[in-house]
Amino acid sequence: MHEQFLQQAVDLATDNVRTAQGGPYGALIVKKNRLLSACGNQVTSLLDPTAHAEILAIRMACRKLGDFQLKECVLYSSCEPCPMCLGAIYWARLEKVYFASSRADAAAAGFDDSFIYQEIAVSPSKRSIAMLCLDLPNAGQPFEMWKAQVGKVRY
Secondary structure, three states: OHHHHHHHHHHHHHHHHHOOOOOOOEEEEEEOOEEEEEEEOOHHHHOOOOOOHHHHHHHHHHHHHOOOOOOOEEEEEEEOOOHHHHHHHHHHOOOEEEEEEOHHHHHHOOOOOHHHHHHHOOOHHHOOOOOOOOOOOOOOHHHHHHHHOOOOOOO
């Protein structure tokens, strides 16, 4: 069954290139062998750098299930997820990920995310896009309010 779902993700990626909808990526999410969502990359068509196939599939599956977590769900991706998608996969609490091509394969095609993996390990102020923390007197207020909130939905 896994090979069939993964082949669907590769087919989505191929169709995406053929129809010029976005990049060469496809992803789908399955729960108990039931397809919840299937998407191709839409970065260029939506003018949205976050519109990766995996992100779109996660959003659709969450809406379909009415939940922000995808426990007991499996992601099938035409390629090893990038750092952004990897973060979303963990936040969504997916059970497992199957992928067809590696990040090295993607890099050979011009989609090299290795610099992002390297930037994560660098101190924010020393990254190629400087990230500067400003000391505001009430910066911690949102977190203090969150900690004190009764009945909050933890995620």
